Amino acid sequence: MSKVLVTGASGHIGRLTLEKLLDRRPASELLGLVRDPAKARELAARGIELRQGDYLDKASLLRAFEGVDRLMLTSTHAFTDRKTAHANAIDAAAEAGIGHIVYMPIIRKEGSDFSMRQVTEEDIFSEQRIVSSGLTYTFVKHPPFLDTMTPFLGVAMLEKGVRVPAGDGKTGPATRADLAEAHAAVLTGSGHENKSYVLTGSPAVSFSDIAAILSQMTGETVPYVAVSDQDYVDARIAEGLPEFVARFLLGWVQGMNRGEWDQQTGDLEALLGRAPTTTEQYLRQALSAMRRSRHALAP
Numbered sequence: 233m234s235k236v237l238v239t240g241a242s243g244h245i246g247r248l249t250l251e252k253l254l255d256r257r258p259a260s261e262l263l264g265l266v267r268d269p270a271k272a273r274e275l276a277a278r279g280i281e282l283r284q285g286d287y288l289d290k291a292s293l294l295r296a297f298e299g300v301d302r303l304m305l306t307s308t309h310a311f312t313d314r315k316t317a318h319a320n321a322i323d324a325a326a327e328a329g330i331g332h333i334v335y336m337p338i339i340r341k342e343g344s345d346f347s348m349r350q351v352t353e354e355d356i357f358s359e360q361r362i363v364s365s366g367l368t369y370t371f372v373k374h375p376p377f378l379d380t381m382t383p384f385l386g387v388a389m390l391e392k393g394v395r396v397p398a399g400d401g402k403t404g405p406a407t408r409a410d411l412a413e414a415h416a417a418v419l420t421g422s423g424h425e426n427k428s429y430v431l432t433g434s435p436a437v438s439f440s441d442i443a444a445i446l447s448q449m450t451g452e453t454v455p456y457v458a459v460s461d462q463d464y465v466d467a468r469i470a471e472g473l474p475e476f477v478a479r480f481l482l483g484w485v486q487g488m489n490r491g492e493w494d495q496q497t498g499d500l501e502a503l504l505g506r507a508p509t510t511t512e513q514y515l516r517q518a519l520s521a522m523r524r525s526r527h528a529l530a531p
């Protein structure tokens with residue numbers, strides 16, 4: 233019996249990865265690392281053992297990793313000490329004798345000089361630490377999540393249009409659920425040792441393609457409007473985001489406009505054994521959920 237532990241089990245992608253693992257393995261073989269077990273009660277209710285640990289407390293990780301064969305390291309939040317957190321987890325995995333670590337850096341295009349604050353440097357650091365640790369690894373490289381596309385587009389995208397800085401680059405975003413299913417395939421499969429997968433969704437779309445999809449879905453013209461970087465940041469601040477988060481989102485939009493995540497590798501489809509959710513399918517679901525909740529809120 234091989235034990236698989238997923239860190240960040242109280243968060244979106246860690247929880248989804250464990251749910252997808254339940255389709256492939258009995259709960260008795262699955263574990264989740266959490267800081268606060270109360271935040272993952274529903275996983276415990278399904279028979280998954282929760283172990284308490286904090287990336288910033290290496291001794292807690294060493295205890296949590298005892299008896300674990302395969303480990304999914306969920307990246308920690310930006311704007312925290314990600315290097316120390318990931319170094320502790322990687323070092324503890326090596327000391328605990330874990331057989332295989334799976335880690336999720338953001339995709340970096342070969343030869344590109346594009347860099348994102350709080351992301352690129354920390355990802356490179358973590359990948360290097362894993363490779364030099366001697367652990368068997370798989371890098372499941374992530375594109376932007378489709379689930380977080382709405383904050384990039386702005387809450388009033390349907391009324392005011394897709395208002396982003398100019399650029400015609402394309403991006404292959406993917407849903408967290410599809411990425412989690414790919415994680416589960418790697419964590420339970422074979423032949424993934426010391427490999428990297430570039431998990432872009434398909435087809436890749438530009439922001440003007442997104443405006444066209446929204447227009448087609450709503451039957452109303454949703455214009456694509458190029459705005460300045462500062463106007464983009466100001467609009468996000470007006471929606472209630474702190475300036476540093478607004479600038480962080482701008483960095484992602486700039487990457488998308490440069491086509492940093494436009495590669496169509498087929499890796500995600502191969503791991504899923506089916507086509508991943510498209511941007512159009514995702515936006516259709518998101519729009520109908522938005523309409524249902526507006527309807528529910530209507531007096």
Ligand SMILES: NC(=O)c1ccc[n+]([C@@H]2O[C@H](COP(=O)([O-])OP(=O)(O)OC[C@H]3O[C@@H](n4cnc5c(N)ncnc54)[C@H](OP(=O)(O)O)[C@@H]3O)[C@@H](O)[C@H]2O)c1
Pocket residue numbers: 239240241242243244245246266267268271285286287288306307308309310317338374375376377380
């Ligand atoms: N590709 C993209 O577009 C994209 C978008 C957003 C984020 N990301 C990256 O992907 C990661 C996962 O995404 P997500 O949506 O699942 O994020 P999330 O819901 O915020 O989950 C992050 C998880 O990390 C855990 N964590 C944070 N600090 C920790 C610590 N010191 N020790 C142990 N656990 C800690 C959190 O635990 P608590 O519940 O205790 O806080 C939570 O379970 C993010 O952290 C971020 O690095 C990527």
